[in-house]
Amino acid sequence: MxxxxxxxxxxxxxxxxxxxxxxxxxxxxxxxxxxxxxxxxxxxxxxxxxxxxxxxxxxxxxxxxxxxxxxxxxxxxxxxxxxxxxxxxxxxxxxxxxxxxxxxxxxxxxxxxxxxxxxxxxxxxxxxxxxxxxxxxxxxxxxxxxxxxxxxxxxxxxxxxxxxxxxxVKGQIDLGQELYEEGVELTVEEVLTRSGLDIVVDLSGQQLKSTEVIHLTKKVKAVYCQHQFALLVYRHEGRWCNALKRQLKEY
Structure with missing residues (x-):
């Protein structure tokens, strides 16, 4: 072809x-x-x-x-x-x-x-x-x-x-490893490499740098944002965390 x-x-x-x-x-x-x-x-x-x-x-x-x-x-x-x-x-x-x-x-x-x-x-x-x-x-x-x-x-x-x-995005994002309740930490670059997503953004739409660290727990979900597939994150207790149901409602 x-x-x-x-x-x-x-x-x-x-x-x-x-x-x-x-x-x-x-x-x-x-x-x-x-x-x-x-x-x-x-x-x-x-x-x-x-x-x-x-x-x-x-x-x-x-x-x-x-x-x-x-x-x-x-x-x-x-x-x-x-x-x-x-x-x-x-x-x-x-x-x-x-x-x-x-x-x-x-x-x-x-x-x-x-x-x-x-x-x-x-x-x-x-x-x-x-x-x-x-x-x-x-x-x-x-x-x-x-x-x-x-x-x-x-x-x-x-x-x-x-x-x-x-x-x-339909389903849970596959990061190549089990995410337990206590969570796992990955850099933005690692998340994008493992998932096939395009960007990581915060709730205001600001794109995170590749070196930022994200604390990932439970079901990791993505959204369609800025015409790209994005992991949505928010700041919680001094660290970046993947968005949960209440933050994802906007999408």
Whole structure:
């Protein structure tokens, strides 16, 4: 395969699960692996984007969409075929799956997508809103069961990923060793080398120097910040510590 043939895409799914079934994040991870299985192809960390929680919006537990960046030589038709087949096979019967696919080189209106994503964090949007915008911007948007309400979150997730300042990275960051309750200390440089993350930032968005030491405990989670994958840290008892649930809520 020739690297020059690779194209960049953003892919997002929403509302594929039900209580007690495989989560949307796990299904997104499987789709990412299917789509990036050939030599030279690759996909990014998956980001979880929190959307509006409201009685008029059906959701399983948190109303969040899952998005990832893909580099592949596959065509849009092939991406759609593989992703849809997996959604149909793995989505919960009671779910309302939606799929959004954006070609990153398509000259789309970035601000319009970001605006839609940000609005979906605090407003009730409709399927028609989503389909109208997707058609205008050339985004592949499709529903695959139930009411199809997941198209709203899928399109919003694309916009929030483009925003670059929203989303938690799916799962726990692997630092190559067990982190016990008492914790372990690593430099910023060691954290980045072991994890594949891009930066370490504090709660104000300030980037830490490579020599700073971080006290890591419990589940180490990352966020999407400044268009990069970041370990979020805060100052506690005179040392840097990885962000916990209360600090991560902003994302």
């Amino acid at each position: 020739n690297n020059k043939q690779l194209k960049s895409w953003l892919i997002c799914i929403d509302d594929t699960d039900d209580i007690g079934t495989k989560g949307t994040g796990e299904i997104a991870q499987e789709i990412a692996e299917i789509l990036s299985g050939d030599e030279h192809e690759s996909c990014s960390f998956i980001t979880r984007h929190q959307l509006y929680v409201h009685p008029d919006i059906p959701y399983t537990s948190h109303n969040s969409a899952m998005c990832f960046y893909l580099e592949t030589n596959k065509s849009l038709a092939m991406i759609e075929q593989l992703a849809i087949a997996h959604l149909l096979e793995e989505s919960a019967p009671a779910s309302d799956p939606g799929l959004a696919i954006l070609a990153c080189d398509s000259g789309f209106d970035r601000e319009a997508l970001i605006h839609f994503g940000l609005e979906a964090k605090g407003q009730v949007k409709t399927k028609q809103d989503a389909y109208d915008l997707a058609m205008r911007l050339g985004v592949s948007l499709s529903e695959h069961g139930g009411t199809g309400q997941g198209v709203i979150g899928a399109l919003a997730g694309i916009g929030l990923r483009l925003y670059g300042q929203d989303g938690r």
